[in-house]
Every structure is written in C-alpha cells, then in structure tokens.
Amino acid sequence: MRIAVLGAGAVGGTLAALLDRAGHEVAVTARGAHLAAIAERGLSLRGGWGEHVARIPAAERLDRSPELAIVATKAQDAGGAIAAGAELLAGVPLVIVQNGLSGIDSAAASAPSSPLIGGLALFAASHLEPGLVEVTAPGALLLAPGSRGAGAALALAARALAPLLPVQLGDDLRAAQWSKLLVNQVNALPAVTGLSVQATVAHTGLLRVLTRSMQEAARVAAASGARFAPLGVVDERAVAALRTLPTALAAALPRRMARSMGDVPNPGSTLQSVRRGVPTEIDHLNGAIVDAARSAGLQAPVNAAITAMVHEAAARGFLSPDEVVARIAAIDAPQTRLGALARRLGGARG
Numbered sequence: 301m302r303i304a305v306l307g308a309g310a311v312g313g314t315l316a317a318l319l320d321r322a323g324h325e326v327a328v329t330a331r332g333a334h335l336a337a338i339a340e341r342g343l344s345l346r347g348g349w350g351e352h353v354a355r356i357p358a359a360e361r362l363d364r365s366p367e368l369a370i371v372a373t374k375a376q377d378a379g380g381a382i383a384a385g386a387e388l389l390a391g392v393p394l395v396i397v398q399n400g401l402s403g404i405d406s407a408a409a410s411a412p413s414s415p416l417i418g419g420l421a422l423f424a425a426s427h428l429e430p431g432l433v434e435v436t437a438p439g440a441l442l443l444a445p446g447s448r449g450a451g452a453a454l455a456l457a458a459r460a461l462a463p464l465l466p467v468q469l470g471d472d473l474r475a476a477q478w479s480k481l482l483v484n485q486v487n488a489l490p491a492v493t494g495l496s497v498q499a500t501v502a503h504t505g506l507l508r509v510l511t512r513s514m515q516e517a518a519r520v521a522a523a524s525g526a527r528f529a530p531l532g533v534v535d536e537r538a539v540a541a542l543r544t545l546p547t548a549l550a551a552a553l554p555r556r557m558a559r560s561m562g563d564v565p566n567p568g569s570t571l572q573s574v575r576r577g578v579p580t581e582i583d584h585l586n587g588a589i590v591d592a593a594r595s596a597g598l599q600a601p602v603n604a605a606i607t608a609m610v611h612e613a614a615a616r617g618f619l620s621p622d623e624v625v626a627r628i629a630a631i632d633a634p635q636t637r638l639g640a641l642a643r644r645l646g647g648a649r650g
C-alpha cells in the first residue's frame with residue numbers, strides 16, 4: 301500500500317520503518333537535520349522491534365497522493381503538517397497518532413474531506429539523533445474511528461498496521477484519549493527534571509507529586525463527565541480508586557504504569573522535545589487538564605504548576621527534584637503538616 305507518514309519522529313519514524321520493512325511503499329515528511337539524515341542514510345530503527353534501515357523518500361512535504369496517511373507530529377504541529385499537503389491528502393484516510401484530546405479536531409479542520417482515525421500509541425519510542433529512532437517499550441497501537449463513516453478507513457489502517465505491531469480496535473476515541481491523557485501525566489516531571497519516567501516514579505517525592513497531579517486529573521475528568529476506556533493499566537475502576545484513595549495508596553497506579561514501560565529508561569516524548577530544544581506538547585497534556593477544569597468551573601493548581609514548570613525547564617534548564625517537590629507542597633498541601641514542614645525547610649523529601 302502507498303502510505304505517507306507526516307512527522308517521522310519517534311512514533312512516526314517507528315511506524316514508517318515497520319511499514320517499509322513489511323514491504324509497503326512508504327514516504328515520510330520530516331524537517332531539519334532529521335530530514336537531511338533520512339535522505340542521506342535512510343531512517344534507522346532499533347530496539348524492541350528489531351533493527352531496520354528504511355531507505356525511503358523523505359521531504360518537507362508530500363509530492364504524491366498516498367492511499368493512507370499517518371500523522372505523527374506533536375499536537376501543535378499537526379494542523380500545519382496536514383495543511384502543507386492538503387491537496388494531495390484530500391479525501392485520503394488519515395490516522396492521527398497523537399496524545400492529548402485535540403488531535404482529531406485539528407485534523408478535521410485541516411482535512412475536512414478525509415475520513416479520520418484516532419491512534420493512541422501504547423509503545424514508547426525515542427528519537428535519539430537525526431535519522432535514528434529506538435523502541436524502548438514495545439506495546440499496542442489503539443485505533444478508533446475519529447469521524448463519521450470512518451469504518452472502511454479504520455479497516456484499511458488496521459489491515460496495514462496489524463501485521464506489524466499489536467493493534468487494538470476501540471469504539472470510543474474520546475474515552476480512550478482520556479485514559480491516555482491520564483497515562484501521559486508521567487510525561488511532565490521527566491521534562492522538568494531530566495529524569496526518566498522510571499527514575500521519576502522511583503523518587504519518593506516525585507512519585508507523590510505525580511500521584512497528586514493524577515488525582516487532580518481524575519477529579520477534573522469526573523467533573524467534566526469524561527469516561528475512561530480500558531487502556532493498558534487504566535480503566536474506570538483504576539480511575540475511581542485514584543480519585544478516592546489516599547495519595548500513598550493511589551500511588552500504586554503510577555507505579556504500575558512505570559513497570560509496564562519495562563527497564564529501558566523512558567524519557568517520554570515531552571523530555572525528548574526539551575532535549576532537542578523544540579516546543580513541547582505540554583499545553584495539550586497537563587494543560588488540557590487545566591483547560592478542562594476551567595470549563596467545569598474548577599481549578600487544577602497542581603497541573604497548572606507542573607505545566608508552568610515544564611515551560612520554565614524548557615526555557616531555562618532542569619529543576620532539581622527537591623525544588624519540584626517543595627513548589628508543589630507549597631501549593632497543594634498548605635494545611636497539612638507535610639506542607640508546613642516543606643515550607644519551613646524550603647524543601648520536602650516525600
């Protein structure tokens with residue numbers, strides 16, 4: 301099948317290389333040094349799904365109409381990436397592989413005549429250097445209809461992708477996006493501190509901050525009427541427990557999430573953006589919780605503070621875990637003994 305991948309970074313590059321290895325006619329869009337490296341040496345894949353060098357056409361924009369296109373940019377770039385190929389993509393089924401809640405809406409605005417499929421990657425991949433991507437934790441790709449009448453497009457996408465990696469079919473994209481948004485609470489603290497997801501969860505104080513932000517997200521979701529589709533370790537029961545249990549017990553969920561990512565340190569996609577000096581997606585992750593809280597007439601102070609810290613770290617450098625813990629303790633637990641102690645000491649340990 302003739303398949304285009306728009307944004308061949310960690311996720312898009314992995315899918316492009318797997319599709320090429322399976323014999324599809326793949327073309328990718330990329331930019332800068334990554335584009336130059338793919339054009340010169342091919343796109344190299346390594347890690348959990350083996351090694352492959354995909355020698356495939358790469359350019360800043362498409363020059364041929366594909367039968368299927370996969371959009372795998374960060375959320376803020378998807379509209380521009382689709383618009384750049386709008387004429388060649390008219391009516392072509394699009395699979396939008398993206399975290400956050402807004403992917404399908406921005407694709408619908410840029411590609412109004414295309415059937416849309418939502419994709420949620422449950423695997424983890426790193427864009428290590430120009431031309432090289434690594435799968436750090438193999439996992440499934442969930443596909444669900446993102447527009448009316450997308451059934452045939454969904455079948456086409458599943459036919460191309462299911463032989464390459466585990467494909468899960470969903471019927472409620474919004475509920476799956478909320479589940480993934482909760483999982484993506486693990487992205488921010490690595491982007492603030494430079495630690496991996498696993499190291500973040502192993503740090504007592506950061507684990508508490510992560511759990512507090514997940515509990516806040518779960519409460520905002522409940523106030524917004526959000527549902528949670530079963531996705532990895534997240535489902536309605538796990539979210540209800542998160543909402544109601546004391547933080548020390550609720551921490552079992554982020555621990556399970558980190559374990560499911562295996563032993564290879566996973567920076568997460570947000571830290572990777574910080575390291576590469578490109579804009580992060582944080583306004584569509586923790587920032588989406590802040591927006592949802594505002595729409596529900598609530599506040600989400602922990603998610604707001606974490607979003608601000610990611611912007612700060614991206615602009616000025618990483619913060620120490622103790623600094624992060626102290627800042628969150630000061631806003632999140634002002635009435636508790638822990639909060640008082642943290643403020644008195646100017647730092648907290650857990």
Ligand SMILES: NC(=O)C1=CN([C@@H]2O[C@H](COP(=O)(O)OP(=O)(O)OC[C@H]3O[C@@H](n4cnc5c(N)ncnc54)[C@H](OP(=O)(O)O)[C@@H]3O)[C@@H](O)[C@H]2O)C=CC1
Nearest residue numbers: 307309310311329330373377381398399421424425427569
């Ligand atoms: N990495 C992971 O493990 C996972 C990521 N995700 C999600 O998948 C999505 C993609 O993330 P990820 O692969 O990590 O991101 P990357 O930044 O690694 O890849 C996105 C690529 O798209 C490129 N790009 C952006 N705009 C354009 C454009 N207009 N034309 C061509 N190329 C463009 C970027 O270039 P540049 O670098 O120049 O910006 C980058 O190479 C995100 O929504 C992320 O949250 C989901 C699960 C796991």
Ligand SMILES: CC(C)(CO)C(=O)C(=O)O
Nearest residue numbers: 423424425566568569570
């Ligand atoms: C789940 C996780 C953290 C996997 O890397 C992810 O979705 C991301 O990095 O954006």
